[in-house]
Amino acid sequence: MAIDDLLDEHEQGERVRSWLRANGAGILGGIVLGLALIWGWQWWQQQRSGKQMQAGADFLAATSALEQGATDKAKAHLEALPEGAYATLGALSLARSQVEAGQRDEAIATLRAIKADDPALAEVAVQRLARLLIDTGKPKEALAALAGLNEDAGTLQVRGDAYAALEQDEQAREAYTRALALIEVGSPQRNMVELKLSDVGGDVAATEAGS
16 A cells, blocks of 8 residues: 555645645746746747848848849848848849949949858859959959869869969969869850860860860
């Protein structure tokens, strides 16, 4: 027979009350803390969701303004964006619009100001900056901007462009040749790099044989 079976209701009640007096505060505190954590998590999720929706709305408004040529209005929406993918994509769109409007110095400043958390977007921003620097007669700055990037086909191609602009044909040939090794035969990008390699005295046939 269990010990509780030997206790009458009064004794059991006294034990419960005694236990509650000793432990009630801790239990209540745990319940309150648990509820606070649940409420805090839900609030944080709602805040985060709300901010993401607002960021998306600002991004769409900015791109719409750029399409209409309202650059100042677009900038206002972009400035409201927190750092992240929306801000990076918005800045890339703004830089493209500035280039199309002949505002190359402004576009360079926009691209330099990008702080992308995503490595892929950061790479795109730097490559675009480097191309623009080459187009504006600043190939040395382009090479400096490309330093530290992963040497994928795109980066190697732009690096080759910078060397070609500096009339450093040997370095340009090396960059283009390495780029071709990473590009599938027959792709439009490969055809373009092959033309560039030919322009700096490279042997396109040799690269095709080795691929």
